[in-house]
Amino acid sequence: MGIRLGLVGLGKMGVSHLAIANSHPDVDVLGVCDSNPVLLSALRKNTKFHCYQNPVEMIETEKLDAVIVSTPSRFHADLVRTAIDHNLHIFCEKPFCLDPQQGKLLAAEARQRALVGQVGYHLRFVGTFLKARQLVQSGCIGRIHHIRAEAYGPVVLRSRGTTWRGHRSEGGGCLYDYASHAIDAVNFIYDAPDAVSGTIARSVFSRDVEDEAYATLIYDSGATGQLAVNWSDESQRKMSVKVTVWGSNGKISVDRQELQIYIRQAVDGYREGWHLENITQLTEPISYYLRGEEYTAQFDHFVRCMEGRDECRSSFDTAAQTDNVIQMLHDDAEAGGRIRQRQEAEHVNVRPTFFESLKSRVTSRG
């Protein structure tokens, strides 16, 4: 008998995780849980999974060792709390918790109980990003002074949309759902920023949430960063995340396919000048493929962590840091918005009318 696993939330990511987990030789997927009776009945009829609408019932009946939480983001915190109370290892989709304080507490508690808590930041399992982290952390490109993170893609392309992704209180908006990948990649490759400023978060099409966000990242080390995220960019076929890092000894530019490296002075086997490394050379073999090697690699890593064979690379702790940056961006955007409103109001009050200025010019001539 392998690891007894259940899954809560059969959305796009949930179904994908279900297939990946079910293909893992060390795992037995026993139960699935969702609020949608139609999906459940289709699975009940056609697969071996036991279907539930109540997660606690699933956890207790199936005597689970571990659970995948892939529900809409607003349910993550409660479900993770329930799973911790039942001493389960947890794989939770990103973002971790909408309230970063709660995320930190849950991370601490999972750590205390020696439970594996992993969050689905799959870029940490893409060979190019992993190599970029190694190069930055080993000092290959010297002292880091600037980092730029971009994420563009075609998620919201018109003002419709009735799912939770369109509601801020439910974890919708491109900061939670899209920027989180770019921010987590920055945290992974270099470090989490200590402060943010100049955040603009605004709608392009959505009624209630931001579709694009831009900000400056500030580090105590003296480094700075820029974040640019837009999920209403139809020119992209799918989400594309790119991170560029400038250091005193060169530059690294990384996306899912390629790692472009410029080295000023030869270091660690890299001669000076350009180097190009491709994902085909940087991908470790996997046992089952669905939508990208990284999804299997991250689940395999979760299993290895549960088996005590690895240290978690995308833990509740690192994900809580990412939640914290998102919160800083939300706060900064709102504060900036208030300042702009006040300035506009003051501007209106002090701006003289045409006749007032004419009058003052005339009177000043004496």
Add this chain to the structure above:
Amino acid sequence: MERILFGDNQFFGINHASEEKARAQAMRFRNAEAMIEVLDSAHEAGIKVFMCTTHAKVAEITDHVRAHPSRYSDFSFYPCMPYAHKYANAMAEHGPLDALKEMLPPTGAMAALMKGGMSLASMNVEGLAQLLIDAEMKMFRGLNTPVIFLQNVVTDLLLGIGFYEAFNIFARHVKSRYGAEPGFITMNLPALLDALEQAGIENPIVCATVNKAGFRMPGGLAAYESALKNRQFRPVAMSVLASGAIQPKEAIEYVCKLPKVESIVFGASSRQNIVETKRLIDELSA
């Protein structure tokens, strides 16, 4: 099946090696004329099959082919369905059930059923799958489609969750409604062959990544080579160049030497590359 099939990744900004190249291709093939020009180069070089996804832009190509029946009388399509991003984006925007409704034709049987008070909830998977297949096949009406493929993202998802009967549902409908052979595209060849065997599908057409570099071949090169040697199926090799990781001659020599490989699918954007790759396959298959 034809020995050489012309693929369509290059037309849709899909490049496993570089986002910049992918974007350059997306710009070059922004309209159907540019695609048709390349397709004509392939046709002139003696390639008679276009193996393509059901991307909306393919409908413009099929319109063109229908409009010139004599020019393309020897030309066939091997449709690969569904174009997955269409579903994935709809699922993110509308949720799973409304996404399905979006994908189904606004008129016809489904609309009638909905109006009649029937919901998706009460439909069986087979009926729904048939409607979805028919919706995807619409753009190929009146054209030659001797083989119809299920795309790897769906094949491998069904494989992963263990819903093997779905392969039969697909196979039955493709055979009975379109008189076509069912094909399955996969990134997980050894595991899929086991599943198809369990589902009772004999000697299936399976399109899988096969390249000397072992790129995107889960389970490993050795498991793939053993499957090609020992299993009963009709293989179509894709990603033979492993996104440029192997030199063309070496890559094609490897695939041509493998037992059983019936067809090789490749995509290219220039006449020169098409002619050269076709020549290599012909030469090394002899």
